[in-house]
Amino acid sequence: MFEIRFHGRGGQGTVLLAKMIADVVLRSGRGECMAIPEFGVERRGAPVLAYARVSDKPIHVRTRIYAPDAVAVLDTAFANNPALTAGLKKGGVIVLNTEEPPAALAARFPGFATRAVPAKRIALAHQLGSATSPVVNTAMCGAICAIFDLADQAALEAAIREAVPVKHDENAAAAREAFLLCSRKEKAHAAA
Amino acid sequence: MKKVLMGNHAATLGAALARVQVVAAYPITPATQIVELIAEMSAKGTFPGKFLRVESEHSAMAALLGAATAGARTFTATSSQGLAYMHELLHWVSGARLPVVMVDVNRALAAPWNLWTDQTDSLSQRDTGWLQFYCATNQEVLDTVLMAYKVSENLLLPSMVMLDGFTLSHVYEPVDVPDQKAVDAFLPPFKPAAFLDVKNPGAFGSLETPKPYFRLRRRIAVDMDRAEALVEQVGADFERSFGRGYGAVESYRSQDADVSLVCSGAVGSTAKQAVDELRAEGHAAGLLRFRLFRPFPAAALKRLTRPDMKLAVVDRNYSPGHQGIFCEEIKASLYATERRPEVYGFVAGLGGGDITVELLKEIWHEVKAGTADPVSPLWMEEAR
Numbered sequence: 001m002f003e004i005r006f007h008g009r010g011g012q013g014t015v016l017l018a019k020m021i022a023d024v025v026l027r028s029g030r031g032e033c034m035a036i037p038e039f040g041v042e043r044r045g046a047p048v049l050a051y052a053r054v055s056d057k058p059i060h061v062r063t064r065i066y067a068p069d070a071v072a073v074l075d076t077a078f079a080n081n082p083a084l085t086a087g088l089k090k091g092g093v094i095v096l097n098t099e100e101p102p103a104a105l106a107a108r109f110p111g112f113a114t115r116a117v118p119a120k121r122i123a124l125a126h127q128l129g130s131a132t133s134p135v136v137n138t139a140m141c142g143a144i145c146a147i148f149d150l151a152d153q154a155a156l157e158a159a160i161r162e163a164v165p166v167k168h169d170e171n172a173a174a175a176r177e178a179f180l181l182c183s184r185k186e187k188a189h190a191a192a
Numbered sequence: 193m194k195k196v197l198m199g200n201h202a203a204t205l206g207a208a209l210a211r212v213q214v215v216a217a218y219p220i221t222p223a224t225q226i227v228e229l230i231a232e233m234s235a236k237g238t239f240p241g242k243f244l245r246v247e248s249e250h251s252a253m254a255a256l257l258g259a260a261t262a263g264a265r266t267f268t269a270t271s272s273q274g275l276a277y278m279h280e281l282l283h284w285v286s287g288a289r290l291p292v293v294m295v296d297v298n299r300a301l302a303a304p305w306n307l308w309t310d311q312t313d314s315l316s317q318r319d320t321g322w323l324q325f326y327c328a329t330n331q332e333v334l335d336t337v338l339m340a341y342k343v344s345e346n347l348l349l350p351s352m353v354m355l356d357g358f359t360l361s362h363v364y365e366p367v368d369v370p371d372q373k374a375v376d377a378f379l380p381p382f383k384p385a386a387f388l389d390v391k392n393p394g395a396f397g398s399l400e401t402p403k404p405y406f407r408l409r410r411r412i413a414v415d416m417d418r419a420e421a422l423v424e425q426v427g428a429d430f431e432r433s434f435g436r437g438y439g440a441v442e443s444y445r446s447q448d449a450d451v452s453l454v455c456s457g458a459v460g461s462t463a464k465q466a467v468d469e470l471r472a473e474g475h476a477a478g479l480l481r482f483r484l485f486r487p488f489p490a491a492a493l494k495r496l497t498r499p500d501m502k503l504a505v506v507d508r509n510y511s512p513g514h515q516g517i518f519c520e521e522i523k524a525s526l527y528a529t530e531r532r533p534e535v536y537g538f539v540a541g542l543g544g545g546d547i548t549v550e551l552l553k554e555i556w557h558e559v560k561a562g563t564a565d566p567v568s569p570l571w572m573e574e575a576r
Contacts, residue, residue: 018364019196019364022196022364022365022366023196026194026195026196026366032365032366033196033365033366034363034364034365035196035363035364035365036362036363036364037358037362037363059365060461060462060463060464060465060468061461061462061465061549062356062359062360062363062458062459062461062462063359063462063546063547063548063549064546066548066576
């Protein structure tokens with residue numbers, strides 16, 4: 001079982017990101033999946049948590065995820081928040097929406113693996129949101145699918161197109177760009 | 193076709209596939225999306241029935257009382273305070289022998305204000321004459337809505353289908369949405385023998401004297417008595433049509449268990465993981481998951497337990513001054529059995545606290561170690 005926690009803010013599409021992960025896993029036939037919003041009162045700008053489980057066996061557990069294998073961070077303002085690594089398994093992966101150099105990022109999270117995704121830059125390049133409020137969830141979805149090998153490109157794009165309410169081409173393109181970028185980086189990472 | 197659906201939308205699709213003719217509803221967290229999707233489908237013309245916007249839950253059930261009296265297949269959804277507000281009409285609907293199906297998203301009752309899951313809302317409607325089903329997955333929500341119509345329309349008694357607030361209602365997972373044709377074959381149109389018809393005038397629900405009233409109540413009892421077997425039969429029919437079978441109580445690895453967890457709702461899913469882990473650690477653990485609560489499935493309980501099996505009943509509900517409600521019903525139901533299992537009650541997760549695998553294992557060990565109390569429930573809280 002692979003368990004991931006998402007950190008974002010109300011209005012960034014964090015819960016939709018978790019759901020898109022479930023959509024792509026179902027479409028790609030990679031196993032069972034479940035997306036879980038943190039059960040609270042939703043307000044724009046407030047910290048939002050969501051979770052997803054992926055497994056090749058039926059998923060029976062229906063609780064929050066307390067010890068994730070990975071965390072994904074949509075809002076870089078959380079990068080120094082201790083809640084980010086709470087319960088994260090030793091050696092767990094932190095996927096951040098950032099353009100920070102890999103070495104500097106790794107130095108900030110000893111004991112964990114880090115992956116930088118320029119999700120904000122990708123989102124803005126595809127006219128998703130504004131500089132102060134970029135919509136990064138589809139780029140993050142593409143990145144997560146590549147980093148954790150959750151889906152192929154076709155399943156990813158089809159799921160994104162179905163999940164987003166507007167800008168279908170732009171969101172699919174952002175997801176594809178992040179997916180291809182992170183796939184290349186993962187291959188380089190594995191070779192190194 | 194499999195689709196990733198939240199529990200609330202699984203409920204809506206179940207109602208749409210059942211070709212519901214009249215919906216009257218008032219939104220409430222965490223059931224809102226059930227009604228929202230009906231409103232959206234209704235506006236697009238893809239919902240089969242008429243959708244009535246009403247000013248309260250009391251009015252919603254009153255409207256369905258009228259529509260069902262006229263012979264329509266009816267649906268609504270609510271939660272917590274909304275269900276409590278319907279209370280008077282719940283008695284009316286069952287007394288009038290109307291097979292209304294309602295989804296209740298389990299949520300705690302105020303005060304204090306709380307939005308999260310807790311079964312006290314539906315269990316406090318225990319004596320209103322409605323059948324009660326508790327679901328553990330989003331698939332089961334959709335499937336149970338379909339089965340509830342089949343059972344209710346046979347018995348002429350209403351059904352309540354429960355799913356856990358947020359834990360199922362807002363969680364997304366793949367759900368196999370059946371074909372309309374297959375559903376139509378499983379669930380033919382509702383054709384009551386007696387219904388309100390302007391061409392054939394009659395009186396419904398008028399004043400009755402003690403003797404006919406007593407006999408009408410006795411007829412409800414007779415039909416409730418055959419409901420458990422009917423639920424099992426409809427669950428088996430459903431499996432023949434759709435490949436997924438359902439009984440009144442699900443037994444999971446409990447045949448040779450020395451202690452079985454007894455759960456309902458989504459906790460009954462998490463408990464499978466707890467049982468698997470306990471088994472892997474060398475313990476004879478099992479699970480009985482109650483899908484049906486009314487009528488109380490006494491036959492299934494008797495069939496699935498042994499005198500040397502201890503029961504650890506986990507209640508996400510509480511009857512103040514007594515104990516967890518499933519626990520008290522299980523104890524009462526076993527009383528007539530000469531050699532019966534020991535029953536221990538646990539109250540956990542009120543107001544939506546997570547009932548985790550760790551907490552369920554702790555509960556199992558309390559019973560196994562003999563440290564649980566057979567009289568009063570233990571109140572168990574997740575440490576995190």
